[in-house]
Amino acid sequence: MTEPVIDARGLRRDFTVRTRIGRFRRGVRVVNAVAGVDLTVERGELIGYIGPNGAGKSTTMKMLTGVLTPSGGQLTVCGLRPVPQRVKLAAQIGVVFGQRSSLWWDLPLRDSFALQRHLYRTPSAEHDTRLRRCRDLLDLDGFLDTPVRQLSLGQRMRGELTAALLHGxxxxxxxxxxxxxxxxxxxAVRGFLADLAAAGDTTIVLTTHDLADIERLCRRLVVIDHGRVVHDGDIAALHARYGARRQVVVDLAAPLADPPTVAGATLATVGEDGLRLVFRLETPSAGALITALAQRAEIRDVSVVEPDIDDVVARMYEADRPPAQ
Incomplete structure (x- = not known):
């Protein structure tokens, strides 16, 4: 078997925080920002790594990229130890971190890309091939000669993604x-990442608060809270674990005095006029429910509403939050 691209075992990062005790004394306490994370990522995977503010996801990313030294545990990325072998690791990873830019502010975007080639000593043919692909998929040609400081946020982000990928x-x-x-x-960015993931050559670790990104891009979702992984699996497993339920919304031609009882479906709400019924669905299929309703009343419209992942994650955080002392 091939070695995982990312292999973290018991990964931990502690910070020492000084606090005031009284008027003249200061105390010291240790904060476990990451408290024993196990994470294995194979070549070509695209995973979503999410959590609430302060959960430890940014700290984890900094350890994976060699910015922070772990306080404990074992970690390899691309077969390298991120901090001791940071220079070698830099040639194996690409990074796009929030508002931090790897582009040269006063240079045209094209020149920033040329400098990236020299910085990583990328052969010209490889650089040109990758740049051509990014130009096509991210539609860069309209602003390649524009200084970075004059780019819109969307244009700059497309440039950042390109710069992070040019060294392969x-x-x-x-x-x-x-x-x-x-x-x-x-x-444009989501489409590009989907195409990149489909090619299978690049492993992608995505952190975001935009759960629409996760739903559209990631088959695997890793959720961290209070420095620990509380879920590692697909979104369907997350829904199943935390009780997410689809809803069936039924519009009737006339009010139904006594809605039928169907196994796996629970009546949640009835519209003020009695013409709209909303059921929580616990089974994979809504067929039995719709059949039972159709035998009792005239149905004008039916829709199945998928659970909102924002609500699922919020419930998950609540379920895994330790009780107040």
């Missing part, structure tokens, strides 16, 4: 790649 990294770390982008730019 094995792993791409993305922190909020669509934050602040308009709808068109978000669509």
């Amino acid at each position: 990294p094995a792993v791409l770390f993305l922190d909020e790649p669509t934050i602040g982008l308009d709808v068109v730019s978000k669509r």
Whole structure:
């Protein structure tokens, strides 16, 4: 078997925080920002790594990229130890972190890309091939000669993604790649990442508060809270674990005095006029419910509403939050 691209075992990061005790004394306490994370990511995977503010996801990303030294545990990325072998690791990873830019502010975008080639010593043919692909998929040609400082946020983010990929990294770390982008730019970035993941050559680790990114891009979702992984699996498993339920919304031609009882479906609400019924669905199929209703009343319209992942994650955080002391 091939070695995982990312292999973290019991990964931990502690911070020492000084606090005031009384008027003249200060105390010291240790904060466990990451408290024993196990994470294995194979080549070509695209995973979503999410959590509430302060959960430890940014700290984890900094350890994976060699910015922070772990306080404990074992960690390899691309077969390298991120901090001791940081220079070698830099050639194997690409990073797009929030508002931090790897582009040269006063240079045209094209020149920033040329400098990236020299910085990583990428052969010209490889650089040109990758740049051509990014130009096509991210529609860069309209602003290649524009100084970075004059680019819109969406254009700059497309440039950041390109710069992170021109040296052919094995792993791409993305922190909020669509934050602040308009709808068109978000669509372009998501489409590009989907194509990149489909090729299977680049492992992608995505952190974001935009759960629409996760739903559209990631088959695997890792959720961290209070420094620990509380879920590692697909979104369907997350729904199942935390009680997410689809809803069946039924519009009737006339009010139904006594809605039928169907196993696996619970009547949640009835519209004020009695013409709209909303059921919580616990079974995979709504067929039995719709059949039972059709035998009792005239149905005008039926829709099945999928559970909102925002609500699922919020319930998960509540379920895993330790009780107040």
